[in-house]
Amino acid sequence: MKTIILGAAGFIGTNLAIELLKRKDSEIILVDRKLAYFAKTFNSDYPEAILMESPLDITMDFDIIKGCDVVYHLVSSNMPTTSNQCVSQDLELNVLFSAKLFESCVKNGVKKVVFISSGGTVYGKISELPLKEDAQTYPITSYGLQKLTIEKLLYLYNYMFNLDYRIIRLSNPYGPYQRPNGILGAVTTFTYKALKDEEIIVYGDGSVVRDFIYIDDAIRGIINIADSDNKYKTYNLGSGKGTSICEVLTSIENALHKKLSIKYVEKRTVDVPANYLDISRYEKFFGKLNPIPLEEGIKKTADYMRKALL
Ligand SMILES: NC(=O)c1ccc[n+]([C@@H]2O[C@H](COP(=O)([O-])OP(=O)(O)OC[C@H]3O[C@@H](n4cnc5c(N)ncnc54)[C@H](O)[C@@H]3O)[C@@H](O)[C@H]2O)c1
Numbered sequence: 001m002k003t004i005i006l007g008a009a010g011f012i013g014t015n016l017a018i019e020l021l022k023r024k025d026s027e028i029i030l031v032d033r034k035l036a037y038f039a040k041t042f043n044s045d046y047p048e049a050i051l052m053e054s055p056l057d058i059t060m061d062f063d064i065i066k067g068c069d070v071v072y073h074l075v076s077s078n079m080p081t082t083s084n085q086c087v088s089q090d091l092e093l094n095v096l097f098s099a100k101l102f103e104s105c106v107k108n109g110v111k112k113v114v115f116i117s118s119g120g121t122v123y124g125k126i127s128e129l130p131l132k133e134d135a136q137t138y139p140i141t142s143y144g145l146q147k148l149t150i151e152k153l154l155y156l157y158n159y160m161f162n163l164d165y166r167i168i169r170l171s172n173p174y175g176p177y178q179r180p181n182g183i184l185g186a187v188t189t190f191t192y193k194a195l196k197d198e199e200i201i202v203y204g205d206g207s208v209v210r211d212f213i214y215i216d217d218a219i220r221g222i223i224n225i226a227d228s229d230n231k232y233k234t235y236n237l238g239s240g241k242g243t244s245i246c247e248v249l250t251s252i253e254n255a256l257h258k259k260l261s262i263k264y265v266e267k268r269t270v271d272v273p274a275n276y277l278d279i280s281r282y283e284k285f286f287g288k289l290n291p292i293p294l295e296e297g298i299k300k301t302a303d304y305m306r307k308a309l310l
Pocket residue numbers: 006007008009010011012013032033034037054055056057073074075076077116117118119170171172173179184185
């Protein structure tokens with residue numbers, strides 16, 4: 001079997017690639033915009049990984065997927081908090097790119113596309129919590145809208161050409177290889193700031209609720225869903241539990257045994273007040289997810305940061 005990961009040097013891609021390489025049941029091709037972005041571990045621990053440098057936009061040579069059985073689509077030009085600043089450009093970059101990718105998948109005989117969608121943004125703010133896969137979808141960010149549109153494109157390509165797919169509506173993963181740049185990933189960013197004794201900026205009063213999942217648990221879930229064959233193609237994937245930003249801050253204080261310096265600033269309109277996922281469909285088919293508790297995940301993330309980033 002041959003598997004290609006598009007966007008493989010990022011947070012999810014790196015963790016996914018490492019896990020797939022450990023399993024040794026597929027040839028793995030990793031694609032991203034710069035070879036230098038790939039974690040050093042791919043050359044040292046997994047020399048069999050094929051690393052490829054390519055743009056992942058409409059200028060890319062879509063025939064690089066030729067001969068691949070499975071395509072993991074992990075590409076996104078933006079993130080939820082900033083996407084509304086460039087709605088039309090955002091839709092063009094992500095939706096058009098995905099349509100061209102799926103066309104190429106059909107042309108090149110790819111068997112399955114695995115798309116990482118967003119459990120945190122496709123539903124919006126009107127549906128009841130915890131969010132089930134069949135809840136109404138009214139995204140309040142263009143990021144959520146592009147994810148939903150790409151999901152619908154997959155349905156269409158399956159309808160027209162029988163291209164198989166899995167959609168994973170992932171919540172808020174955190175952990176090693178996530179860049180602590182303060183834009184995305186509250187747990188990772190706050191943990192990094194705490195380790196460096198820097199001030200943590202919280203938008204709003206810290207009551208915003210999210211569904212945080214340690215990356216290893218998320219990767220296990222992604223691979224289970226990707227490999228599955230049952231009547232569902234779309235799955236929520238998260239811890240299934242809501243945790244407020246204030247609770248995250250307390251967990252970091254407990255895990256690191258230190259008092260944090262926190263500055264509260266005005267809340268953002270792009271943040272839905274609360275979001276956590278119903279993962280009963282996942283657990284029905286793959287068994288209990290049993291994600292590790294947040295405090296334990298923070299300790300693991302901090303251990304990684306001490307070794308790799310500080
Ligand atoms: N991290 C999260 O909280 C989260 C949650 C739900 C869904 N997702 C989705 O999962 C996917 C992966 O997320 P991530 O956190 O690993 O993101 P990331 O930003 O860490 O990684 C994305 C990778 O794709 C590459 N990339 C993006 N656009 C490219 C382009 N035009 N040309 C070449 N390379 C390009 C980047 O260089 C980067 O290495 C994305 O689609 C994201 O929307 C992420």
